[in-house]
Amino acid sequence: MQARVAYIHPSPHGGVPGSHIPLDAFQNQPAGIVGALNLMRKQGVDLCGVNEAVERRIDSGFSLEKWLSDHRPNMVLIELHWYVHTHGALAAARTAKEMLPDSLVVLGGLTASSFPQEILSRFPHVDTIIAGEAEYPLQLLATRLVTGAGDLARFPNLWTRGPDDELRPPTLRWVANSLDEIDEVEMSWLENLTEFEKSDFPYRNRWLLVGRGCANACFFCGGSAPSLAKIWGREHVLVRSPEKVAADVIRLARSGVQAVHLTHDLLSLGRGFWAPFFRKITESGVSVGLGNESWGPLPDREFLDAWASTFDVSTSYIALSTTSAWSGLRKFASRGKDDERLLAVLADLAARGFPLHMFFLLNIPGETAETLQRTIDLAWAVVDSYPKNLLRIEAQTASIDPFSPAALGRTPQVRFARPSFDDYLAVSHGAHVPALNWPIHTGEIDPGCAIPVPRAHPKDVMALGSRCPSLIHRWKELLKPSE
Numbered sequence: 001m002q003a004r005v006a007y008i009h010p011s012p013h014g015g016v017p018g019s020h021i022p023l024d025a026f027q028n029q030p031a032g033i034v035g036a037l038n039l040m041r042k043q044g045v046d047l048c049g050v051n052e053a054v055e056r057r058i059d060s061g062f063s064l065e066k067w068l069s070d071h072r073p074n075m076v077l078i079e080l081h082w083y084v085h086t087h088g089a090l091a092a093a094r095t096a097k098e099m100l101p102d103s104l105v106v107l108g109g110l111t112a113s114s115f116p117q118e119i120l121s122r123f124p125h126v127d128t129i130i131a132g133e134a135e136y137p138l139q140l141l142a143t144r145l146v147t148g149a150g151d152l153a154r155f156p157n158l159w160t161r162g163p164d165d166e167l168r169p170p171t172l173r174w175v176a177n178s179l180d181e182i183d184e185v186e187m188s189w190l191e192n193l194t195e196f197e198k199s200d201f202p203y204r205n206r207w208l209l210v211g212r213g214c215a216n217a218c219f220f221c222g223g224s225a226p227s228l229a230k231i232w233g234r235e236h237v238l239v240r241s242p243e244k245v246a247a248d249v250i251r252l253a254r255s256g257v258q259a260v261h262l263t264h265d266l267l268s269l270g271r272g273f274w275a276p277f278f279r280k281i282t283e284s285g286v287s288v289g290l291g292n293e294s295w296g297p298l299p300d301r302e303f304l305d306a307w308a309s310t311f312d313v314s315t316s317y318i319a320l321s322t323t324s325a326w327s328g329l330r331k332f333a334s335r336g337k338d339d340e341r342l343l344a345v346l347a348d349l350a351a352r353g354f355p356l357h358m359f360f361l362l363n364i365p366g367e368t369a370e371t372l373q374r375t376i377d378l379a380w381a382v383v384d385s386y387p388k389n390l391l392r393i394e395a396q397t398a399s400i401d402p403f404s405p406a407a408l409g410r411t412p413q414v415r416f417a418r419p420s421f422d423d424y425l426a427v428s429h430g431a432h433v434p435a436l437n438w439p440i441h442t443g444e445i446d447p448g449c450a451i452p453v454p455r456a457h458p459k460d461v462m463a464l465g466s467r468c469p470s471l472i473h474r475w476k477e478l479l480k481p482s483e
């Protein structure tokens, strides 16, 4: 029997009328799906994959129908991990079912895991949902496809429909307890792999899975400790061994990849992880860049020296999620940063020629015109002092992930409207969703202290606009400056 599986990373909305988001936006695929799909291949299935957003970047006339009719899979795996793909994933499911009525259409990822009942009862084109971590359930699905043996209703994490279309929740929950023996690198099954590797940067880069879960509880985050406990039953952070992660970086570098971006922060993992990781890469002699986002701790000199002597700094980047210039608001987002050190670290990074990405989160509960002005002051101070060719600065308005601490009602100071599945549908085609962005009730939140930087003047603020339009957009909205 033919056992062909197709994996689809959908574009954000698949072309629903009135959409405001480009169809080639959001080209990243979940790093962890690579290993899970490679496990299926080990069971003997023939795997092909397509990234609709990348295909549309290459050719705006790309047709998913045609791709499916060329490959004719008998199982179609559609990724609904990030909620920004909600419309797109459902559009892809419809296309797959209409084209190939006998194929099994499976959805999976964090967002699908958060709304399995809603999706199965409203969208008949979806046959089943893996609501949880996927390695083992996908292996079982692959074996079933190859041998015909196995009852879907008994597979862990799998939501199905019964004979009368009644919804059947999984009878078992499964989470991985090791990711070390899985191939997280091989991706020759993806169409236009080299183009995929050029998403976001002009050189070949890959995201690499370092682990699963996070010990923090930022109010907006659906990957936080309480969220993953709720959505997946993941009670502990799982980290791959530093030697295995290093071996993957070396393998990627030898295949021509110029930079590897890690899903988890080396600084949060600590010296016990990064020291052996760096050592193994130095011993291999490969030249490759590294991408790392700090989840809280700031890098010290020892770490930066080790990084600069191990990796190619020109294709590296370090991301700092400063979040807000007000320490009180940052604390709310579990993103404590030592203010005294922040400016010194920025000077050190600039002197070493590190590409820097700085992220700010706007609209944190408790934000006022004054806290926003101080964030702008800080952003301007960075723009003014950091080498322009090395700096990328971004600001996003806070939104609430499914099952985030905010959506779970675990933010004692502030209550939020719990977003519905329809809110995420609206987000994925760019409609304005106020319920996602504004708290119902703001309590007393300690605003903390401001970082000591000079105040930005209106002309500085406008100059910042070319580096980070969203900061200016929000500033105009809140402060209504007289220019």
Ligand code: B12
Binding pocket: 025, 026, 027, 028, 029, 030, 031, 032, 033, 036, 077, 078, 079, 080, 081, 082, 083, 084, 106, 107, 108, 109, 110, 111, 130, 132, 133, 134, 135, 207, 209, 210, 211, 212, 213, 214, 220, 221, 222, 223, 224, 262, 263, 264, 401, 402
């Ligand atoms: C590193 C990271 C990124 C990296 C990319 C990492 C990558 N390529 O995997 C970058 C910075 C690019 C990124 C971007 C975004 N991110 Co992000 N990211 C993370 C972070 C910190 C770790 C990711 C990780 O390793 N997760 C590991 C686990 C969660 O997933 P996994 O192993 O890769 O995948 C398993 C399952 O999800 C499942 N699965 C996944 N897909 C599929 C598909 C099928 C068919 C099946 C069956 C199963 C399945 O199987 C896998 C194996 O078990 C998480 C937070 C966290 N603690 O997890 C946020 C997080 C996942 N990101 C989030 C968001 C919102 C985004 C953005 C939308 C932000 C934005 N507005 O731009 C974008 C979308 C990117 C895109 N599509 O292009 C939210 C998601 C909430 C939600 N439910 O949608 C999270 C939870 C937290 C957050 N707010 O930042 N992100």
Ligand code: SF4
Binding pocket: 214, 215, 216, 217, 218, 221, 222, 223, 224, 225, 295, 334
């Ligand atoms: S946003 Fe916060 S809770 Fe979420 S992964 Fe990052 S550090 Fe962890």
